[in-house]
Amino acid sequence: MNIVVLSGSPRKGANTDTMVEAFAETAREDGNTVEVVRVASKKISGCLGCQYCFTHEGTCVQKDDMANVIESLKGADMVVFASPIYWFDITAQEKAAIDRLYAFGATGFPFTKT
Template sequence: MKIIGIITSPRKEGNTAWIVNKILEGAKERGAETQVWYFGDLDIQPCRGCWGCHKGDRGCVIKDDMQKLNDAIDHANAIVFGSPIYMMQMSAQAKIFIDRMFARFSPRYSPYFKAENAAQKKLILAFNQGNPDSGLFQSYIDYTKHMFELLEFEVKEVPVVTGMRNGPAHEREDLRTLLKDIGSSLVGE
């Protein structure tokens, strides 16, 4: 089984990176092959809204690192997608990624993966936030989960790590086992 992590925080060694890597660690311990993509290391431009991706067989007209990331997604069985919550929603980097996924959606709004692959891609959608109230942004988290489901991902879990203002995630012992178990469960299915 191959699982990729996509870290959309601008901080390479921040909470989001630690959370995604801890989930991948749990999967790796169960024998999965893992790979991490740091969005900040990639040259991925925003969607231009030109619809070039849906005209003929050209694909996206923007030639950047999104093609490499799409290839990794195509060859993965599961994805761990991590974003901090900034201003009540995903990071700007995460939004650029989501917007570029439009190229994988048909003009009549039917999903790409359903046609290409019989099995849906499994997805862990991991968020972290400074506020300790886990329900504060629940409507946005539900919306984002639904958006990934429309893209034909099978959203397995949506862990939301809260209270990041009180200290970094890596200092919280309770998270280590919880996050590794999430990764382990991806392989156990």
């Protein structure tokens, strides 16, 4: 299985990274391919909700780092969301990336497992 992890901690080498590395190591040992995408290190703006993507085959009107994340996810069977808790919720960086998955709304989500 091809697994993509969207990791939302801005702190490199901290607790979330440790958990992601442990997951990735075990998943690879089990024969899976794992790509870890540090969304908190990328420039990903919040979704505008404009639905441009609905009429442009899933392409977002905003030109930022999310385009590459979307390309990675197109080959994914499973996506894993990893985030610290910030004020009882996931980080703003992780939420921005999740909101931008709206671009798959018109074309369909490639992954079947979360």
